[in-house]
Amino acid sequence: MLSFGTAGCNLGCKFCQNWDISTSREIDHLADRATPDAIAQAALRTGCDSVAFTYNDPTIFAEYAIDIAAACRERGVKSVAVSAGYISPQPRAELYGAVDAANIDLKGFSDDFYRRITGARLQTVLDTLSFIRHETDCWLEITTLLIPGHNDSDAEIKRMANWIVTELGPDVPHHFTAFHPDHRMQDVPPTPPATLSKARQIALDAGERFVYTGNVHDARGGTTWCPGCGAGLIVRDWHRVREYRLTADGCCPDCGRAVPGRFAERLGTFDGHRIPVRIASRRGSHPVGRRQP
Numbered sequence: 001m002l003s004f005g006t007a008g009c010n011l012g013c014k015f016c017q018n019w020d021i022s023t024s025r026e027i028d029h030l031a032d033r034a035t036p037d038a039i040a041q042a043a044l045r046t047g048c049d050s051v052a053f054t055y056n057d058p059t060i061f062a063e064y065a066i067d068i069a070a071a072c073r074e075r076g077v078k079s080v081a082v083s084a085g086y087i088s089p090q091p092r093a094e095l096y097g098a099v100d101a102a103n104i105d106l107k108g109f110s111d112d113f114y115r116r117i118t119g120a121r122l123q124t125v126l127d128t129l130s131f132i133r134h135e136t137d138c139w140l141e142i143t144t145l146l147i148p149g150h151n152d153s154d155a156e157i158k159r160m161a162n163w164i165v166t167e168l169g170p171d172v173p174h175h176f177t178a179f180h181p182d183h184r185m186q187d188v189p190p191t192p193p194a195t196l197s198k199a200r201q202i203a204l205d206a207g208e209r210f211v212y213t214g215n216v217h218d219a220r221g222g223t224t225w226c227p228g229c230g231a232g233l234i235v236r237d238w239h240r241v242r243e244y245r246l247t248a249d250g251c252c253p254d255c256g257r258a259v260p261g262r263f264a265e266r267l268g269t270f271d272g273h274r275i276p277v278r279i280a281s282r283r284g285s286h287p288v289g290r291r292q293p
């Protein structure tokens with residue numbers, strides 16, 4: 001995956017872990033010329049199957065992201081939007097009609113948290129999740145960063161999980177990830193791994209089928225389990241894939257149950273390392289993409 005971003009953001013999360021990019025007004029300093037075609041070509045050149053709009057929110061460069069997604073699609077490269085999902089209905093339809101997959105943050109489950117900590121509103125994000133799930137062909141996953149004392153109570157996680165199962169169905173993957181002190185939340189401790197495991201269990205108990213823990217070493221929480229027979233199908237350790245047992249058509253090899261998702265026919269060989277990718281050719285230019293597993 002070629003990860004790509006610009007500068008700035010339409011939210012102002014106090015915990016932002018990419019705050020140097022999201023709060024930057026220095027887009028002319030950071031940016032370089034990278035046409036949609038050049039980005040799609042860079043993905044092909046470096047053996048990437050897909051381009052991810054990440055690091056900052058593609059909502060603020062939606063027109064550009066849509067053009068890049070189209071250039072990628074022409075060349076058989078997929079595109080993924082990683083976003084907070086805080087977007088108006090018309091650009092929402094255009095953006096999520098253009099990309100192949102989306103990972104949307106559901107940062108908490110109270111409007112008070114959203115307003116105080118992120119500057120956004122919960123209902124707009126819920127509307128985006130429902131829209132992507134029910135009105136587009138875009139594959140949807142959800143990420144929730146758990147911040148100790150702010151959005152990690154059992155009751156809030158249970159309400160969130162119940163909403164996901166009722167409104168989106170049980171098959172939308174949900175990732176609980178660990179916070180570390182950053183930006184304007186230096187006084188909050190890191191998320192204990194036990195909090196992530198507990199949240200995962202609450203979501204599973206509520207009926208979500210594919211719940212993961214992230215940013216931690218947790219074999220149980222990092223593995224995709226067969227929803228039919230319970231066999232381990234994709235065993236992960238942080239960004240590494242240790243085992244990949246899905247059949248070419250995305251089924252469990254033991255019981256034959258289809259696993260919802262968009263899967264490669266086989267495991268790639270890149271593994272967990274990152275390499276910088278130079279897209280523009282101008283002298284002194286900055287790399288604007290990074291290849292990730």
Ligand code: SF4
Pocket residue numbers: 009010011012013015016017018019022055056057084118
């Ligand atoms: S939406 Fe993401 S990039 Fe933007 S401020 Fe919040 S955490 Fe940072």
